[in-house]
Amino acid sequence: MFRLDGKTAFVSGASQGIGAEIARRLAERGARVVLAARSTSKLEGLAEELAASGAEALPFALDLADLEAVEARFKELPEEFSQVDILVNNAGITDDNLFLRMKLEQWERVLRTNLSGTFALTRAAVRGMLRQRSGRIVTVSSVVGLMGNMGQANYAASKAGLIGFSKSLAKEFGRRGITVNVVAPGFVETAMTEVLSDEVRQQMASQIALGRFGTAADVAAAVAFLASDEAGYITGEVINVSGGLYM
Template identity: 65%
Template sequence: MFKLDGKIALVTGASQGIGHAIALRLAAQGARVVLAARGTEKLESLAEEIRAAGGDALPFSLDISRAEDVGSRLQQLPADYADIDILVNNAGITRDSLMARMHLEQWKEVLDTNLTGSYAVTREFVRGMMRKRWGRIVFVSSVVGLMGNVGQANYAASKAGMIGLSKSLARELGSRGITSNVVAPGFIETAMTEAMDQRSRKEMSETIVMRRFGAVDEVASTVLFLASQEAGYITGEVINVSGGMYM
């Protein structure tokens, strides 16, 4: 089940956290994976880990926040990795601040990376997927995009925007055999949530039905499902992986 042999995937933000887990999962199922992020050091070691396990991966430096350069950079992918079947728009950042103090720069940085970056990467691969009449696009959004959060107006807006983007793509591309879906994680154990102090972590855990933060692999397995042949009749959906924090 969920075999991805012969498929080429590209995962943004693959160097750590959720993206790292997604790349490992897709590779373990047989996909050849382009590992994208700005820094290449961690991508190199992930590629080695994937190759050591018998898989195939290509580290690829990409800054998705520079939308005007994304297309020309992606055109530099080697031919044997360029025809992407599965795209996972996972890279994301936060620049938290209460609205009254939020500078335009904080707003723009988050929107440019999380939303415009996802647009720029996706746009590059849509034509190829249409030609093949097969494609899987998965956006890693957040439950914050559905429920809002204090101090995260920029982040919530970007993550809600990804949902509108995905649903529109689902409608545009469904007749060509391409699905577009969103995975919306709640609190997941990563560098992003490690920065929280113990008290906030405890308070947050109490708002989660499962009474714990999620693991990166719990998000990755949902992405794998949506990327698979088996999920071919699911499109325009948002799947929350939040331990019941939001339902």
């Protein structure tokens, strides 16, 4: 069950954290995986790790914020990785500030990478899915997109935007055999949250029903499920992986 043999997956933001764990999980299930991000040395390290366990993985340098270049770059995928069956839009950044102090550049930087970058990459990848009349698109949003968060108006707007984006695509592409879903993590132990002070961490953990931060593996499991054949009748959904932080 939940095998992905013969499928090609493309994971953005695969150089670390949640994206790297998603790539590991998809490879474990039998998919060949394109590992995309800006830090090529990290991608190469992960590709070697996956190859050592018998998986096929391709490190692929990509800057999602360079919107005009994304489609052309996607076309440079080598033949054996070019028909993407599973697209995981995971790359994302934060640039926090209280709203009154937030600069327009902070707003635009986060929206550009998180939302417009996802638009550009999805448009490039969906063409092949339309041709073969099947595909899976799984986008990593955040519960912050559903519940808001102080100091994260830009990030929350981008993550809420991804939900509207995904539901719209679910409607546009449903009859073409493509499902489009969202995974919305809560607080997950990665570089993105390690900057938080102990006090903030404790305060956050106190709001989580399960009483702990999530792991990248918790998120990857939900993504791998949505990427599988078994999830074929699920589309336009948002699965919160937040330990009950948001219900």
